[in-house]
Amino acid sequence: MTDTQSVEADVKRYKGLNVLAKSEGGETLISHLKERIASDVEMLCALLKGSDVDIRATIAQLKADLYVYRVLLNAEQNAKIAVEELEALLKQQQEV
DSSP, rough: OOOHHHHHHHHHHHHHHHHHHSHHHHHHHHHHHHHHHHHHHHHHHHHTTSOHHHHHHHHHHHHHHHHHHHHHHHHHHHHHHHHHHHHHHHHHHHHO
């Protein structure tokens, strides 16, 4: 896969994620993720004297929730950056 193809794939992926984030379902998902993240943090506070396994499981869940939340929230900005990169690559190819 060339750099251009890779960036084109990124543009498509980020634009799709942005459409999802802006949709009614995406807004519901983001709201739900916020609630889960708050719940995960509360659970960690409650587990301060808990077992290592429970703490690690809660941290893993928090990490996953934060990742999805960030992906959705950053999709629009990442799409813009990818489009700019694609434009730069295409301009560079035309100059060669």
